[in-house]
Amino acid sequence: MSNEDRDSYDPSAVEEKWQRLWDERGTNSHTLEEIESAENTFYNLMMFPYPSAEGLHVGNIYAFTGADVHGRYQRLQGKTVFEPMGFDAFGIHSENFALKVGTHPMDLIPSNVKNFTRQLRRIGLMSDWTHSVDTTDPAYYKWTQWIFVQLFKAGLAERKEAPVNWCPSCMTVLANEQVISGACERCGTPVEQRRIAQWFFKITKYAQRLLDNLEQIDWSETTRKAQGNWIGRSEGAQLRFPVLDEHGEDTGTEVEVYTTRPDTVFGATYMVLSPEHPLVDEVTEDGHQPPVFAYRDEATRTDLIARQKVDKTKTGVFTGGHCRNPATGQAMPIWIADYVLMEYGTGAIMAVPGHDGRDFEFATQFDLPIVRVVASPDDDADTPLESAYDVGPGTLVNSAHFDGTDVSESVAAVTDWARDNGWGDARVNYRLHDWCISRQRYWGPPIPIIHCDACGPVAVPDEDLPVILPRVEDFKPDDSGISPLARVAEWYETTCPDCGEAARRETDVSDTFLDSGWYFLRYPSTDFEDRAFDADITRRWLPVDMYIGGNEHAVLHLMYSRFITMVLKDLGHLDFEEPYDVFRAHGLIIAEGAKMSKSKGNVVIPDPIIEEFGADAFRAYLMFLGPYEEGGDYQAQGIQGPFGFLHRLWDTATTAEDSEPDVDVERKVHQTIKQVSQQMPALGFNTAIAALMECLNTIRAGGRTAKRAEIEPLVPMVAPFAPHLAEELWQRFGNDGSIFDGKSWPTHDEAKTVESVVEIAIQVNGKLRGQISVARDMSEEDVVAAARSDENVARHLGGGEERRVIYVKERLVNFVIT
RNA sequence: GCCGGGGUGGUGAAAUCGGUAAACACAGGGGACUUAAAAUCCCCCGCCUGAGAGGGCUUGCGGGUUCGAGUCCCGCCCCCGGCACCA
Numbered sequence: 001m002s003n004e005d006r007d008s009y010d011p012s013a014v015e016e017k018w019q020r021l022w023d024e025r026g027t028n029s030h031t032l033e034e035i036e037s038a039e040n041t042f043y044n045l046m047m048f049p050y051p052s053a054e055g056l057h058v059g060n061i062y063a064f065t066g067a068d069v070h071g072r073y074q075r076l077q078g079k080t081v082f083e084p085m086g087f088d089a090f091g092i093h094s095e096n097f098a099l100k101v102g103t104h105p106m107d108l109i110p111s112n113v114k115n116f117t118r119q120l121r122r123i124g125l126m127s128d129w130t131h132s133v134d135t136t137d138p139a140y141y142k143w144t145q146w147i148f149v150q151l152f153k154a155g156l157a158e159r160k161e162a163p164v165n166w167c168p169s170c171m172t173v174l175a176n177e178q179v180i181s182g183a184c185e186r187c188g189t190p191v192e193q194r195r196i197a198q199w200f201f202k203i204t205k206y207a208q209r210l211l212d213n214l215e216q217i218d219w220s221e222t223t224r225k226a227q228g229n230w231i232g233r234s235e236g237a238q239l240r241f242p243v244l245d246e247h248g249e250d251t252g253t254e255v256e257v258y259t260t261r262p263d264t265v266f267g268a269t270y271m272v273l274s275p276e277h278p279l280v281d282e283v284t285e286d287g288h289q290p291p292v293f294a295y296r297d298e299a300t301r302t303d304l305i306a307r308q309k310v311d312k313t314k315t316g317v318f319t320g321g322h323c324r325n326p327a328t329g330q331a332m333p334i335w336i337a338d339y340v341l342m343e344y345g346t347g348a349i350m351a352v353p354g355h356d357g358r359d360f361e362f363a364t365q366f367d368l369p370i371v372r373v374v375a376s377p378d379d380d381a382d383t384p385l386e387s388a389y390d391v392g393p394g395t396l397v398n399s400a401h402f403d404g405t406d407v408s409e410s411v412a413a414v415t416d417w418a419r420d421n422g423w424g425d426a427r428v429n430y431r432l433h434d435w436c437i438s439r440q441r442y443w444g445p446p447i448p449i450i451h452c453d454a455c456g457p458v459a460v461p462d463e464d465l466p467v468i469l470p471r472v473e474d475f476k477p478d479d480s481g482i483s484p485l486a487r488v489a490e491w492y493e494t495t496c497p498d499c500g501e502a503a504r505r506e507t508d509v510s511d512t513f514l515d516s517g518w519y520f521l522r523y524p525s526t527d528f529e530d531r532a533f534d535a536d537i538t539r540r541w542l543p544v545d546m547y548i549g550g551n552e553h554a555v556l557h558l559m560y561s562r563f564i565t566m567v568l569k570d571l572g573h574l575d576f577e578e579p580y581d582v583f584r585a586h587g588l589i590i591a592e593g594a595k596m597s598k599s600k601g602n603v604v605i606p607d608p609i610i611e612e613f614g615a616d617a618f619r620a621y622l623m624f625l626g627p628y629e630e631g632g633d634y635q636a637q638g639i640q641g642p643f644g645f646l647h648r649l650w651d652t653a654t655t656a657e658d659s660e661p662d663v664d665v666e667r668k669v670h671q672t673i674k675q676v677s678q679q680m681p682a683l684g685f686n687t688a689i690a691a692l693m694e695c696l697n698t699i700r701a702g703g704r705t706a707k708r709a710e711i712e713p714l715v716p717m718v719a720p721f722a723p724h725l726a727e728e729l730w731q732r733f734g735n736d737g738s739i740f741d742g743k744s745w746p747t748h749d750e751a752k753t754v755e756s757v758v759e760i761a762i763q764v765n766g767k768l769r770g771q772i773s774v775a776r777d778m779s780e781e782d783v784v785a786a787a788r789s790d791e792n793v794a795r796h797l798g799g800g801e802e803r804r805v806i807y808v809k810e811r812l813v814n815f816v817i818t
Numbered sequence: 819g820c821c822g823g824g825g826u827g828g829u830g831a832a833a834u835c836g837g838u839a840a841a842c843a844c845a846g847g848g849g850a851c852u853u854a855a856a857a858u859c860c861c862c863c864g865c866c867u868g869a870g871a872g873g874g875c876u877u878g879c880g881g882g883u884u885c886g887a888g889u890c891c892c893g894c895c896c897c898c899g900g901c902a903c904c905a
Contacts, residue, residue, distance in 0.1 A: 226821080587823095626831070637845070641843040686832085687831095694841075811837055814886065
């Protein structure tokens with residue numbers, strides 16, 4: 001390099017220069033022609049952020065940087081990488097904030113987006129800003145609404161009155177996924193139950209497929225497990241119990257229960273309905289109505305947090321009614337109790353206190369009979385039960401002709417018998433519920449439905465989409481459960497698209513998870529206004545090659561977007577049904593050993609750090625501080641390591657000499673290329689950076705001046721972490737254009753990685769007693785002989801008789817003596 | 819309770835297949851260069867013991883397998899994240 005290039009590393013100047021050049025040259029963006037004709041494509045997706053007013057958080061930057069590092073690595077491998085970025089800007093979060101500060105979200109969001117965009121550029125992401133999305137843009141939510149219409153027409157969207165989770169603070173319904181231990185995910189307020197008419201997507205129809213496909217997709221294990229648990233498949237039986245009148249005769253009504261242990265039906269001694277169960281009125285006998293109804297009202301009023309507390313003592317009341325156990329023919333009392341949940345199974349259970357812990361506790365408390373129907377190998381039919389025997393081996397007892405059946409076969413046997421006698425069937429049940437997508441809020445895409453008295457709910461015709469969210473100044477939700485839009489008559493009054501009569505628009509808006517359920521389909525096709533996504537482009541670029549994001553979305557966003565993709569495939573709009581080939585969850589970043597929080601005062605604020613050390617050093621440090629998929633501890637001083645490394649790299653590269661490389665140094669360089677090339681695709685960023693540091697230390701050892709051939713390969717290898725610095729050095733080494741435009745990643749020569757001399761550890765009885773350096777190809781005999789002659793080793797061998805010699809090539813010799 | 823992920827120096831962390839535990843950094847100590855500082859370079863840095871050579875101990879705890887275990891097996895403890903009366 002020439003003399004005038006020998007200046008010192010100035011991160012802000014270099015970063016500013018390259019960010020400008022990337023923009024000017026379109027280095028990171030793709031024209032429509034490029035999108036339509038790209039070969040060797042790689043769709044590198046990261047979870048788009050909610051653009052908060054506070055600006056970009058280190059957690060965001062950590063996630064995006066890791067994804068960007070991967071995208072840049074793929075690009076250096078010669079892939080045509082598409083790395084878009086957008087904004088998930090609808091939803092309660094924005095709306096609550098807007099209410100708090102008294103600014104309309106339609107004014108707030110654009111300024112937040114602008115600020116986010118600035119910050120995202122500053123950290124050097126290679127986002128293609130010509131293909132961005134903003135979920136609040138009518139040009140985007142037109143297609144969100146179109147997707148709703150597609151599901152509606154396919155019979156997968158249904159409006160029904162259902163008990164829903166109501167957050168009295170946010171004044172909206174919440175999906176089950178948004179309720180954490182009975183409290184609102186956002187504000188922590190205990191959630192109430194309300195019955196409101198809601199739109200649901202029938203995701204449960206896809207439960208089995210969503211579960212089955214988990215086996216074939218390359219996802220982080222933790223995420224797959226979380227999805228599997230969330231779907232919660234269980235196998236059992238649905239059994240029907242006839243309700244009896246006061247004379248013990250069948251009334252013709254039956255109560256259905258779901259159980260995973262139909263084989264214990266002989267031990268069912270009472271029945272419990274959820275307080276909300278529709279048959280409660282019917283089975284309750286006259287004298288019992290006051291306490292039953294009082295209990296039910298109390299249960300409805302009690303918030304879920306209190307109600308679902310596991311350690312509280314069980315409560316319940318007897319309805320006075322009875323049903324008949326179809327296995328034993330005995331009458332069983334019917335109770336209601338809030339430990340039975342309406343939303344799981346059928347909302348009713350057969351209680352088998354002998355073999356279910358909850359039923360045992362309840363029966364003990366209310367003095368209900370407990371019958372043993374399973375005997376473990378140590379027990380017999382009459383052994384008293386001190387607690388429920390719910391798992392473990394055994395055989396059926398007190399179960400008529402099933403006595404002696406092993407529990408391994410009993411479920412199938414009893415289910416078959418129930419089916420043959422017409423009172424039961426095998427049944428698979430899922431924990432997963434249908435997806436409630438209605439929100440009684442303002443800040444979301446209006447659900448594109450028109451309610452007509454004559455025609456019922458009618459989809460807004462495609463040509464009338466989008467249904468624009470009107471700007472209204474009074475968008476505060478209230479406790480009525482009615483949406484803010486229901487106060488805007490001039491907006492909701494319309495005519496029926498089918499019959500032309502006066503009709504009313506749906507005034508609920510949709511869940512933000514619908515917005516994010518398909519955004520990855522939109523990015524490559526943002527050039528088109530007449531279609532949600534272009535078929536050819538979608539075929540070319542999707543499914544997504546790599547999706548990186550946080551595990552907090554393991555069961556929410558990821559499940560819903562898989563579902564939407566499956567539906568669109570079934571409707572003929574896509575030819576794949578899993579949206580993300582590979583998904584990797586990144587870890588969480590903490591600061592100084594503790595979770596970041598304002599109260600602890602350990603929140604890392606990115607802007608001043610970038611100001612002082614540069615985006616490259618910040619990126620490199622974030623990737624260095626721990627394994628990407630596990631997260632790490634951000635310690636303010638730590639950035640000195642990577643910062644110093646980049647400095648030294650700059651100095652070394654800008655002073656390199658054009659002469660022959662040193663063989664030992666060259667070997668280290670080739671070893672490093674080999675190692676880093678292995679670690680990068682596996683997201684082993686921290687160890688890749690460590691290897692690069694080690695290599696640079698070797699190049700500079702003893703203050704030696706680098707040879708160009710030694711230092712040059714480090715430039716592309718550091719490029720994913722420090723893209724600006726790499727571009728500058730690449731240019732100074734005489735290259736035109738961007739380092740990211742070609743296949744710039746170096747390749748190693750295996751022959752040049754081989755050491756001629758190796759260190760051998762010498763052990764005596766497994767304890768290290770010496771070390772020798774030998775030629776790599778020295779024979780076993782010679783190595784062992786050399787080992788034996790080591791002074792210290794010889795001393796330890798002195799006393800005993802040699803039994804064995806273990807020789808591990810190029811590694812160690814272990815003498816086993818007695 | 820269930821499902822994940824962890825537990826290694828003062829700190830963040832490394833360790834392909836069971837083969838020299840602590841790479842790479844931060845912090846700390848010492849030195850060179852410098853009028854000085856910064857930057858840079860060199861050395862030390864798990865614990866105990868020893869003048870040194872060396873020796874003993876050490877990957878949450880207790881067992882086991884093995885010539886050899888951070889790594890494999892069995893039984894525990896603790897921390898983090900998620901779910902939780904799911905019948």
